[in-house]
Amino acid sequence: MRARTALARQRMATGFALDNLWGETMGLPDGDSKAKPLRLVAQLLERERVRYALIGGVAVQLHTREPRTTLDIDLAVLTYADVPSEALRAAGFDHTGRHDHSDNWRAPGSGPLKQRTAIQFSAEDEGLADAVAHAKIVDIDDGVRLRVATVADLIVLKLVAAEEPMRRPSKREHDIGDVLALVEEHPEVNSPELVERIQRARMRMWRQMPSS
Numbered sequence: 490m491r492a493r494t495a496l497a498r499q500r501m502a503t504g505f506a507l508d509n510l511w512g513e514t515m516g517l518p519d520g521d522s523k524a525k526p527l528r529l530v531a532q533l534l535e536r537e538r539v540r541y542a543l544i545g546g547v548a549v550q551l552h553t554r555e556p557r558t559t560l561d562i563d564l565a566v567l568t569y570a571d572v573p574s575e576a577l578r579a580a581g582f583d584h585t586g587r588h589d590h591s592d593n594w595r596a597p598g599s600g601p602l603k604q605r606t607a608i609q610f611s612a613e614d615e616g617l618a619d620a621v622a623h624a625k626i627v628d629i630d631d632g633v634r635l636r637v638a639t640v641a642d643l644i645v646l647k648l649v650a651a652e653e654p655m656r657r658p659s660k661r662e663h664d665i666g667d668v669l670a671l672v673e674e675h676p677e678v679n680s681p682e683l684v685e686r687i688q689r690a691r692m693r694m695w696r697q698m699p700s701s
Contacts, residue, residue, distance in 0.1 A: 497551050497627045497637075504550045504558060523547065526596035526606045527562055528633045533580055534564075535634060537573040541566050542624035542638040544611070544646055546667075551627065552640050553670045561607040565617040565638065565646075572610045582608065590614060616645040640675045644668050644683070651690040654697055661694045 505524045527547070534541050542548075545563025550556075566572060572592050574584065581597030583605075596606040611617055620643070624636035638646070650656060651664035668687060672679050 498629055500551055500554070501547075501629060503556045504547065523559075523562055523606050526608065527635075528629070529580060529597070530562065530564070530577075530582075530608055531629075531633055531635050533573065533576055534636075537576050539566060539571050539573055540621050541571075541636055542617075542620040542642070543635050544617075544620055544638045544643060545609075548638050548643055549647075549667050549671065551637055552643065553674050555670060561609055563609050563611065565620045566610055566612045567618055567621055569610070569612045571612065615649050616642060620646060640671050641678050644671055644678060647671075648686055648690055652693065654693075658694055658698055661690075665691055665694075 531543075542565045543551075543563070544565050545561060546557060546559025547562060550559070569587070569592055577594060578584070583595045583597075583602060585593045585595055585602070585607075587593070591609040591611050594608040594610075595602050596608060598605045620638040621636075623639050623642055625639060627635045627637050629635055647664045647668045651661045651668070653661070656664075665687060672683070
């Protein structure tokens, strides 16, 4: 458990460092990274007793060794009614709307809304309930606990995203790349069925690419 926690902290610190470098490259204001809003939202969800799982790029970072950066904090909940809207607003988060597959917020801050970290809650889609049910607790620092989706559940969610026909091909290819990275580091989750599904997702994506 201690080794897993230490590794998670190291990988998260690497991800935050890359966020800061990306922000400097893009000329964004100092101090806006996922570190503070991630801790804040994790504490808030625990206080409100909301069952959730960290998914998306931050979760992939915790399960793979290669450094990466991602713009958003993605969280799974069981239903959209579980999103603690009043508590989020009281903590300074701004609601930016509901889309087909997510309820969207921005982190507290004094800067322009679009420059603040995006927090996306997803619910009621394939694989999300399992991700919440199976989430593992990781202590990141100072007693702050994250509930992180397992490798197996992350792979399911990434494949669901890769199979979404309305999703941009570049993002779908990135989803498949995340699946491959997870399988490479955790070969115990691999199976002939998984390989076949990856191949089907990639073939479907290329068939749906617009012709020139």
